[in-house]
Amino acid sequence: MIEPILLQNGYETALDPGFKLIPALTIVAMMVLFLGVGWFFRVAAVDDLWVAGRSIGPIENGMAIGANWMSAASYLGVAALVATAGFYGLGFVVGWTTGYFILLIFMAAQFRRFGKYTAPDFVGDRFYSDRARGIAAFTTLVIAFVYAIGQGSGMGLMAQYILGLSYEAGVILFMGVTIAYVALSGMLGATKNMAIQYVILILAFTIGLYAIGWTQGWSTVLPYLEAGPQTAELIDAFNDEFAEPFAVNSFYMWIALVVSLILGTCGLPHVLVRFYTVDNERTARWSTVWGLFFICLLYWGTATYAVFGGLLYEEPAQPGAETAMTLGVEGVDSFMEMPPGDSDALVALAAQLADLPEWLVGIVAAGAVAAALATTAGLFISASSAAAHDIYTNLYKQNATQREQMIVGRTTILVIGVLVTIVALDPPALIGELVAMSFAIAACVFFPVFFLGLWWENATREGALAGMLTGIVVSFGAILNDTAIPMYTGVEGAVSAELATIVPGLASALVGVPLAFIAIIVVSLVTNDPPEDVKRLVRQCHSPKPMQRMESAEDAAADGGSPADD
């Protein structure tokens, strides 16, 4: 991300780097608050570490869903993608919001009723297979890793603006704080923190948007509905590719992207675990609705930020400000071609170019750090539970004590945190693109087994294994083809260009998910039906009868399904 910026005529970024006192104090106060809350709600039991004692209510969990969800990719990356890819970029807005509806109607309450600790728990128990559990745990670790790289990258960019640190020092500093507080507080502290982080990030984002609208005389009460004239100006005066559908990418690519992001939403382990933390399935449903509302508050603003940011990039309101556009840097003929260092910082950059006071721009940047931190925390917890609970305890040492699990969990957080930090120093793609890849993996590997596992009791172990392997081959293959291999061998473009247009690494789910579905169904039909207790487990997940808070579907199905009688 650094190199291409330097290549262009020595142009670095329009964002003013350097130490700024008030923004720096804001971010230090924020970090102290997170660590304090984490310490106050520190945990010593695995129930609290991984599912927060199943004690969280709908609005609080909704905020946690929002904070957990809205990463640097949402806060910074989506506005960047809309600004540089136009209508195609809107696919990220649609895909990252509307998937929650599918999660709600098909999965949220059923997962709450299943009631274990992790996503691999579901795969392992539902498909009565340790091998399936192992594959799921491995995939969880990979997803957390890929997803978190984008967050580290966002943290580094914002550290440049707020603290005047180098990008690398910023990544290391902020990832260090994140690792410390997740390892300390676990899910209970993280959930309490996520609600706070949500409030901080949404306020920072919205205040920035309103302030730009007011100071430029563009909008007053609801910028989302009032930015029509600015959108028209941006299209008509500067670049109509911005809003023209399929000017940047084809109809097929748009659909493939949206489908991948929607199904990825339904397959992400750190999203699913948010349904294990609530007290009952009604709360699971309403917290999804609240969560989506909180998410929409930000996503409605991303397109507006892209429009405002685009206009300001063409004609900065800040006296003396220059952008790659106004400087006439080679290859940058419109705002849509802004260098990645600018686009990934566009939300904070727009506030700066609108000539807002420094402390206000600092708050917007601090919000991005809160967003990145909250999501990274959620990812690290899902990764540590996959390692400690699913791999160590379930596959390696059945009688592991809680203390051992806590140690393995915390060690995993440390190891994966260090790995993420190292890769984030030189990230392979834009923040939003990196995150989209982890969605494609989640969609291809997890969504089919989750969906059929919940809605078709005759799906078998062999079917699930075949489906997950199909998903792994398609999603990993697509990423290797158009991103990983070209990057590390220096090949221009994809290894196979034809393949990349049908199965792009960002959006492999449109092909991968149907293939995995077919694999599961065909193999399930030719293998023996699942055992009766597994079928009862599935039925218990769908039964409308209430369950006790700490009970799992497995317990209920085993004792005849009448928990009230115990």
Place this chain on the structure above:
Amino acid sequence: MTDERAETDGGTATVGDAGQSVDYLDEEINIFKPATPFMRDNLKMIFGLFTVWLVFIFGPATASYFAPEYMFETRILGGYPLSFFLTAIVAPAAALALSAVYAWYRDKLDDKYGVSHESEGDAGTATAATDGGNQ
């Protein structure tokens, strides 16, 4: 046979115990073959809302593909191209509204089948008390 029972239940059972006669652990789970009245009511709503969702999410892009001029040249709210506004603002709003409708409908369905999530607090306290005793 299942159908027959469903009709009888729907016709005669009083609200509140419509689902009490069903042992849910004996009824097959298959998304296309709902085995219980509860499941049938639930899936009817799920598929209905899902269809509406499809229209809002993929409708604008598909319309833009087939009628690009109209979707791009039509300007609303002072300048948004129709395609842009429907995708950026309306699609997320539609998903939110549909989610609220479903959650509200499920609450009503829970009432109809006599399901209550209100006793959770008591259960929690009882568990905590037992734990305390063991330590």
